[in-house]
Amino acid sequence: MGLEFGVVLMSKRIPALVEPTLLVWARETAGYSIDDVAAKLEKDPATVEAWESGEQRPFMGQLRHLSEIYKRSLSDFYLPAPPPELPIPHDFRRAPGQVALLYSPALRRQLRFARERRELALSLYAESEQPVPVMRERIGLDMDPEAVGGRIRMLLDIDFEEQQRWGEGRASYNAWRRRIEAFGVFVLQIRRRYSGRGMGVLDRRRYPAGNRDQSQALPKRTDLHHVA
Numbered sequence: 001m002g003l004e005f006g007v008v009l010m011s012k013r014i015p016a017l018v019e020p021t022l023l024v025w026a027r028e029t030a031g032y033s034i035d036d037v038a039a040k041l042e043k044d045p046a047t048v049e050a051w052e053s054g055e056q057r058p059f060m061g062q063l064r065h066l067s068e069i070y071k072r073s074l075s076d077f078y079l080p081a082p083p084p085e086l087p088i089p090h091d092f093r094r095a096p097g098q099v100a101l102l103y104s105p106a107l108r109r110q111l112r113f114a115r116e117r118r119e120l121a122l123s124l125y126a127e128s129e130q131p132v133p134v135m136r137e138r139i140g141l142d143m144d145p146e147a148v149g150g151r152i153r154m155l156l157d158i159d160f161e162e163q164q165r166w167g168e169g170r171a172s173y174n175a176w177r178r179r180i181e182a183f184g185v186f187v188l189q190i191r192r193r194y195s196g197r198g199m200g201v202l203d204r205r206r207y208p209a210g211n212r213d214q215s216q217a218l219p220k221r222t223d224l225h226h227v228a
Contacts, residue, residue, distance in 0.1 A: 016063040018077045020054040023066070025082035027052070030070040031105040040069055071109050086115065117188050135184030156183060 027037055034052075038045040041062065050056040058066065067074050088103060088111070103111070125132045137155060139148055153159065156179040166172040177187045 014060045015057040016060050016077070017057070018063065019079075019081070020052050021082055022077050022079060023058075024052045025085075026066065026070040026072050026076065029085055029108070030072075031103060031108045032069070037066070037069060041065060071112075114188060118186055121186050133182060133184035156180065 027034070034045050034048050038048045041048070047056070051058050063077060064074065067077065088108075122132065137151075139151075158176075158179060163172075166175045181187055
């Protein structure tokens with residue numbers, strides 16, 4: 001027992017041979033500042049700066065702690081170089097001139113979660129040799145909202161009578177979800193509240209994905225409308 005404890009203790013003091021640029025990449029894509037990370041590690045910000053500049057190396061135990069903070073696997077820190085990062089979607093909740101793209105770490109995690117699940121869905125389609133649903137409809141900001149709403153109902157093949165039969169709550173949500181996914185939008189739920197009720201991730205080359213907050217017991221249909 002004493003030997004096992006000694007091995008674990010020694011491993012925590014082994015320097016982690018990671019590229020400093022990967023430490024910067026992991027922190028910035030997670031949405032943290034150096035001061036944020038230093039506070040979570042109970043370290044001086046200068047120590048975190050030294051790790052990211054290559055002047056010092058974190059120990060393995062500290063690297064594991066960083067991986068937990070950034071929600072990255074340890075193997076991510078041993079890549080040869082930072083991988084290309086997809087841009088953050090535009091925040092349409094803010095008026096022109098207001099500060100945007102300051103997404104919280106929790107929201108960034110959910111965005112990564114949505115993209116990972118979309119890639120998994122695409123892989124399943126490929127393995128099953130099924131065609132991926134394609135959303136070809138285009139809606140412009142200059143179009144009449146009432147006309148757009150009617151057009152969406154027609155495309156989803158949902159009339160008011162059918163919607164009323166669904167009622168509220170889970171049955172209604174599941175019915176909307178089935179129709180929207182058949183139209184070419186991958187819908188998934190998130191586990192915790194963040195700085196929004198829902199979001200959409202559009203990739204014109206692939207299966208678009210939408211996230212909806214799961215923290216409320218009765219999902220609202222409007223959440224899926226906004227995502228779609």
